[in-house]
Each structure stands twice: as structure tokens, then as C-alpha cells.
Amino acid sequence: MVWREATSREDLAATPLARLATSLGADLDAWLDVVEHPLPETLRITPHRQDAAWTVDQIKAIGGERMPWISLHQAFTMPFPRGHAEGEARALLSHLHQSGRITRQEAASMLPVEVLPMNDVDVVVDLCAAPGSKTTQVAECHPLTTVIANEPVSGRVNTLVSNRGRVSLANVLVVQHDGRHFPRTPAPGVDAVIADLPCTGSATMRKNREVWWSWKPSSGRDMHRLQVDIARRAASLVRPGGHVVVSTCSLDPVENEAVIAETLRQCPWMEAVPIPAGRLEGLRLREGLTSWTLLSDDGTEMPHDKVHAQHASPKEAALQDALRLTRRLHPEDNDTGGFYVALLRHRPEATPEGVAKTLVPKRPGLTPYVRDLPGPSRHDVHAVEAEVAEPLTTKHHLSESLAWWRRGKRLAVSPVSMRERLWAPETPDGRGGRFPGGSFHPLKAIHVGLPTFAENRGLWRVRQEGLPVIAHHGSPAGVKVGLPLIERLLAGEALELDEVPNDVERGSTLFLADHPTGRAVVPVWVQAKVTLMLDDVEGRMLALRLFNRPLTEEEE
Numbered sequence: 001m002v003w004r005e006a007t008s009r010e011d012l013a014a015t016p017l018a019r020l021a022t023s024l025g026a027d028l029d030a031w032l033d034v035v036e037h038p039l040p041e042t043l044r045i046t047p048h049r050q051d052a053a054w055t056v057d058q059i060k061a062i063g064g065e066r067m068p069w070i071s072l073h074q075a076f077t078m079p080f081p082r083g084h085a086e087g088e089a090r091a092l093l094s095h096l097h098q099s100g101r102i103t104r105q106e107a108a109s110m111l112p113v114e115v116l117p118m119n120d121v122d123v124v125v126d127l128c129a130a131p132g133s134k135t136t137q138v139a140e141c142h143p144l145t146t147v148i149a150n151e152p153v154s155g156r157v158n159t160l161v162s163n164r165g166r167v168s169l170a171n172v173l174v175v176q177h178d179g180r181h182f183p184r185t186p187a188p189g190v191d192a193v194i195a196d197l198p199c200t201g202s203a204t205m206r207k208n209r210e211v212w213w214s215w216k217p218s219s220g221r222d223m224h225r226l227q228v229d230i231a232r233r234a235a236s237l238v239r240p241g242g243h244v245v246v247s248t249c250s251l252d253p254v255e256n257e258a259v260i261a262e263t264l265r266q267c268p269w270m271e272a273v274p275i276p277a278g279r280l281e282g283l284r285l286r287e288g289l290t291s292w293t294l295l296s297d298d299g300t301e302m303p304h305d306k307v308h309a310q311h312a313s314p315k316e317a318a319l320q321d322a323l324r325l326t327r328r329l330h331p332e333d334n335d336t337g338g339f340y341v342a343l344l345r346h347r348p349e350a351t352p353e354g355v356a357k358t359l360v361p362k363r364p365g366l367t368p369y370v371r372d373l374p375g376p377s378r379h380d381v382h383a384v385e386a387e388v389a390e391p392l393t394t395k396h397h398l399s400e401s402l403a404w405w406r407r408g409k410r411l412a413v414s415p416v417s418m419r420e421r422l423w424a425p426e427t428p429d430g431r432g433g434r435f436p437g438g439s440f441h442p443l444k445a446i447h448v449g450l451p452t453f454a455e456n457r458g459l460w461r462v463r464q465e466g467l468p469v470i471a472h473h474g475s476p477a478g479v480k481v482g483l484p485l486i487e488r489l490l491a492g493e494a495l496e497l498d499e500v501p502n503d504v505e506r507g508s509t510l511f512l513a514d515h516p517t518g519r520a521v522v523p524v525w526v527q528a529k530v531t532l533m534l535d536d537v538e539g540r541m542l543a544l545r546l547f548n549r550p551l552t553e554e555e556e
Contacts, residue, residue, distance in 0.1 A: 012036060017202060017215050019299035020251060034332040039206045041078035042107040046100055046167050047140055048472045050518035054545055055101045062089040069283035070110055072141045082207060091551040098537045100167040105133045108329055108339035112194050112247045113137045115275045115343055121145055121191040122417040127179045127234055128196050130156035132163035139169045144401060146171055146418040152178045161447050168468040170450040171415045175443050180229040182237060183442035186425035189239040189356025197227045199248040199255045203338025206331060217295040220252035221311055227259045235267040236358040240348040247341045253292035254311045256340040257323050261314040264322055269350035269357060272322035273343050284333040288326030359428055366432030373439050381405045381448045392453060392460060398474035405448050413469060414449030461508030464534060467521050476521050478510030483546060486513050486522055490543045495530040517545050
């Protein structure tokens with residue numbers, strides 16, 4: 001299936017995008033054989049869910065094949081083009097994704113998290129996070145690591161928050177900043193940074209057909225300075241010994257190798273390092289380029305006198321060696337989209353102060369002073385009193401490795417690292433001042449952890465999106481019931497009080513039912529009758545898992 005049947009192969013071959021590919025050494029016919037077709041559907045399984053094994057079985061049953069080069073997740077390639085599942089398979093994928101059991105993500109975009117070393121990492125920043133695929137990917141793999149998910153655009157922040165909630169992640173701190181001016185964090189700085197840079201998307205031609213007609217070589221040159229500024233800021237935030245992974249979904253060397261070369265020129269404390277051994281095995285990757293041809297917008301070679309030095313191939317031998325350590329993913333090599341990834345490291349010996357470069361005082365010897373915090377904001381969160389958290393911790397056998405936060409009538413949980421590394425310590429401002437601890441400032445925290453409990457009539461009920469967190473970090477407290485009662489609730493019935501166990505508490509409670517595919521935890525409301533407190537998608541997923549009820553079956 002060709003995604004744009006009305007477009008001839010000759011039309012595609014004449015585009016500047018095709019000429020970029022040939023300038024990079026592609027065999028045009030072999031390249032077009034792959035890129036004129038849409039991407040296959042790819043996805044990854046959400047780990048730590050009680051029914052994760054059942055989810056894997058569902059994906060395999062509709063033809064999913066495991067991606068061998070993805071080691072941190074169970075990831076699958078489906079036997080149909082992206083967005084073209086049909087019938088029951090279409091309904092299944094939609095419900096699995098909406099309920100947070102899977103995340104549909106392009107295979108190429110899984111690379112940055114796969115190559116980022118995470119040993120001794122308590123805090124990682126995703127500097128350009130929305131819509132959240134890489135944030136959720138790294139947060140799922142490392143549930144006790146705090147992931148700071150940054151997005152400057154308010155509309156995209158909403159998408160990021162939605163995806164965090166969809167997969168029920170407690171270890172994400174959503175903030176809103178321009179990536180070029182991301183604020184300081186407490187010493188020693190963050191442990192790692194993901195910088196998936198904004199780019200022209202020239203390697204996304206298999207999912208975004210308009211790239212064929214909108215892309216032009218000058219677009220990459222226009223992006224170059226923004227990309228370098230973000231990459232440079234990433235390099236200044238990471239502590240000595242920490243890593244920065246820089247990536248794009250572009251094929252253009254001006255957006256890739258030229259950005260890394262210029263970043264290393266401006267950040268001499270950073271070095272390019274090889275991708276860790278054992279990662280991406282079975283995936284064909286190409287070595288980063290050390291020389292390239294710049295194109296004019298008509299696809300011809302740009303005259304040398306028009307070339308900006310930052311866009312050109314580096315002449316320095318050290319930079320050429322560094323670029324050879326970066327990696328390119330070309331669509332025709334693995335039936336994927338295209339991608340570029342570079343792994344950089346803050347050399348410990350380059351910064352004897354032992355902190356991120358942005359924390360090194362610019363004018364040593366200034367008299368330190370404490371700065372005032374800004375006034376109250378609707379986004380403010382507060383640490384939770386022990387008398388509130390302890391009963392819930394005891395009731396649900398929750399781990400002591402969780403920190404608690406309150407905003408309004410909701411309680412959120414997060415890893416302790418979020419509190420100890422980002423909220424409790426002071427943060428220097430670079431001019432001798434220090435913001436006091438007990439605040440995330442100067443980070444503009446929009447959402448902290450995952451709202452897991454909500455107050456209702458003086459009682460704390462478990463929110464639906466909080467159930468997987470409680471199951472992972474503890475053991476949900478509830479009342480054991482038989483599967484027939486669960487089946488009736490999922491069918492839309494309201495149960496009489498004399499049909500449920502006598503020890504059921506009034507108000508919000510959880511029904512627990514054992515099943516070969518994993519325990520079912522079902523929130524209900526108990527008053528005059530017992531009613532289900534699940535949204536439609538999760539209700540249908542439970543009915544499928546527990547009772548094999550088709551997703552497309554209509555309610556009576």
C-alpha cells in the first residue's frame with residue numbers, strides 16, 4: 001500500500017528530500033522502495049501492570065512481532081501500516097493505548113532512551129518532552145527515578161500531562177520553560193538529559209507525507225542555531241559524569257552532525273562517547289558523517305562562498321573523531337523512519353567543582369544571601385502532613401520510597417528523589433543568591449507526581465489512574481469478591497447491599513477478584529446501592545480480560 005497513490009515515483013524522486021538522500025549516499029530506487037510506503041505500526045508494552053503478560057498475548061494474537069533491538073521494553077512491530085488496523089484489531093489497539101497498557105510509538109523514536117546510560121541516575125530531564133513518548137518510556141523503565149518533563153508550549157503541556165496520566169506515572173514532574181533557558185536545579189545538577197531537538201522532520205516522510213513537499217534545505221539551516229542553543233543548555237545542566245543524549249528525526253547533517261560539532265566547540269567540558277555495549281543489537285546503524293554536501297533549495301550543491309562555517313563539515317580532527325561515535329538510522333536499512341542520535345558525557349576532570357557548569361559561580365567570592373520566593377500560584381503543591389499520609393501508606397502497604405504532595409483536594413505521590421533532589425535543597429541563582437528549599441522554584445512546576453487519592457466527603461478515595469501506582473508500590477486494600485459480581489458491575493448493573501460482603505465500607509472502596517490473567521482491582525461506590533467507578537474504556541478492557549467480552553459489543 002502506497003500512502004499517496006496519486007503521487008508518482010518520478011514526482012518523489014524530483015523533490016529536494018530525495019536529493020538529500022542521494023547526497024548522503026542512498027541508492028535512490030532502493031530508498032524509494034521503502035520510503036514511499038507508510039511505516040508499520042509499532043508499540044511498546046507498559047511494564048509493571050498486573051496484566052502486562054495478558055497484554056503481550058493480545059498483541060501477539062493479532063500478529064505482533066517482538067523488536068529484538070529494544071531491550072528496556074517489550075516492543076512490537078505489527079503486520080499492518082501505522083494507523084491502518086481494521087476490525088477487532090483496530091478496537092483492541094485503541095483501547096489498549098487509551099487504557100495505558102500500551103503506547104503506540106514510532107520505533108525510531110525509542111532510540112534515545114535505549115542508548116542513555118541510567119546507572120546512578122536519580123534525576124533526568126526530558127528537555128523537549130511533548131507529546132511525552134520518551135518521557136513515559138524512560139519513566140516506565142525507572143520508576144524510582146524522577147523525570148523532569150519540560151515543554152514550553154501550554155497546549156502541548158496538556159498533551160504531556162494527559163499521557164503521563166494515561167500510563168499512570170508517579171515519577172514525572174511536568175515543568176514549562178524555554179529549553180534554551182531551562183533554570184538551574186539544586187547541586188550537583190541533573191544526572192542525565194534527553195534533548196530530542198526540534199527539527200524539520202526530514203526523516204518522517206513515511207508518516208508525514210507533507211514533508212515531501214514542505215521540506216527544503218534552507219529549513220535545516222534555519223533550525224541550526226535553535227538546536228545548538230538547546231543542546232548547549234542541556235550540556236550546562238548535567239553534573240560531571242552525567243550524560244546527554246541528543247537526537248532528531250532528521251536526515252540533514254546540518255541539523256545533526258553540524259549541531260554536535262558546534263555544541264562540542266562551545267562546551268569543551270563535554271565529549272562524545274560510544275553507545276553502550278549491548279544496546280540496539282540487531283539494528284543496522286550508520287556511523288555519523290564527518291563530511292557532507294550542503295544543498296540549495298533547488299536540490300543542487302550550494303556554492304562554497306554561500307556556506308556558513310557552522311553548517312559545514314568540521315575541519316578539526318577531534319570533532320571528526322567525535323562525529324564517528326554518533327549514529328544514523330536510515331529508513332531503508334531497517335524498514336523504519338529515519339533518526340539521528342549522539343551520546344555526550346560531561347568529563348568529570350573538566351569541572352573540579354563537581355557540579356553542573358550552570359552551577360559554577362561566575363563571580364566567586366560574592367556574599368551569599370537568601371532570595372525571596374515568588375507569591376502563591378495555582379500550581380503550588382505542598383508536602384503532606386504525616387497524619388494524612390501514614391494511614392494511607394499503612395492501609396495500602398505503600399513503599400517508604402514515596403514522597404507525598406497535596407494540591408487542593410488531591411494527594412499525589414512521587415519518588416523520594418523528587419523531594420530530596422529538587423524540592424528540599426536550596427538552589428543557587430548564579431549571582432550569589434540562593435532560593436530557599438521547600439519549593440521547586442525556579443522550576444515552574446505544573447504537575448508534581450501522580451494524583452493518586454481524591455478527597456470526597458472527608459474520605460480519601462483511590463483515583464482510577466492511581467490504581468497501577470498503588471499496585472506497583474504497594475498492595476491495594478479492598479474487599480475480595482467473586483468474579484460473577486464483577487461481571488454484573490461491568491455489564492452496567494447496580495448491586496444491592498445484601499449482595500456484597502458485610503464488611504464493605506460505605507463510600508469509595510475497592511473490589512478485588514483473582515483471575516489467571518492477574519488480579520482485578522475494581523473501584524466502586526457504596527451507598528444505597530453498589531455502582532462501578534470506572535470509565536468506559538477501562539470497563540471494556542476488564543470485561544475483555546476477565547470474561548472475553550468483545551470490545552465492540554454494545555451495552556444493553
